[in-house]
Amino acid sequence: MDNLWAPWRLRYISLLKTKPKGCIFCNMLAEGKDKKNLIVLRSEHSFTVLNIYPYNNGHVLVVPNRHVRDLGELNKQEREDLLNLLQSTKELIDKALKPGGYNIGINLGKIAGAGFPGHLHIHVVPRWGGDVNFMPVLTNTKIISQSLRTLFKRLNDANKKRH
């Protein structure tokens, strides 16, 4: 299941080499180039970005703007905003990709598999009948049937239609 060819990953790895410092989420927020960074939604205190290491097609991350490790470090407004954005994100994926269900979760700490343990993020993984089971989804890479740019466009188009 590992080492499948995925051009966006190669691009991302080369990107990482040139910018090894700092927090990936804080960096993309500061940069303000949402299209380049694949940020699909923003709210007052949070944003939704495509996962460049997707477990499954349509895998996105809902992230608080503030660099905190744990939900407990967010204030009430930030937590509410994060949950509201999670809901909007789910509705957007419902509309754009029509999955059969979701795995939604947070990995807290490196031992739990958090890729970027310093900055809290909620995984939203849409699921379809016939895709892999959740455990292989969490531990291996797999073929992603749609490129991230195509996915970004689909979510963006669905978002435009909502307004």
Ligand SMILES: [Zn+2]
């Ligand atoms: Zn950060």
